[in-house]
Amino acid sequence: MAVALSNETKETVNLGVLDGHELLYLEVIKIPHSFRMASQPGMHRLLNCTALGKALLAFLPNEHREELVPMLAFERVTPRTIPNLARFRKELARVVQQGYAIDD
Numbered sequence: 001m002a003v004a005l006s007n008e009t010k011e012t013v014n015l016g017v018l019d020g021h022e023l024l025y026l027e028v029i030k031i032p033h034s035f036r037m038a039s040q041p042g043m044h045r046l047l048n049c050t051a052l053g054k055a056l057l058a059f060l061p062n063e064h065r066e067e068l069v070p071m072l073a074f075e076r077v078t079p080r081t082i083p084n085l086a087r088f089r090k091e092l093a094r095v096v097q098q099g100y101a102i103d104d
Helices: 002-009 051-058 062-071 085-098
Strands: 013-019 022-029 044-046
Touching: 002 013, 002 022, 013 051, 022 051, 051 062, 051 085, 062 085
Parallel strands: none
Antiparallel strands: 013 022, 022 044
């Protein structure tokens, strides 16, 4: 399914799971692209710094999400990293409303 999605969208597809309060990549379907995140299976990333992490958090049951969100470190990874909890909560609401998250 991930390969089909990658073929259809012509984009890299990342599959991952929550691992504590981080994202653990399980599979990365790469495409030849001039720009993409360099994720690898087995790699961990901050949940608030990736589209996959934001989507995982946004669609968790509220109780589980509220256990994890206070543990997030709002470290600047890029100039566009969400810097604080209030803005991150707004981003999660936007992800739920539109049905997807983006790396921006």
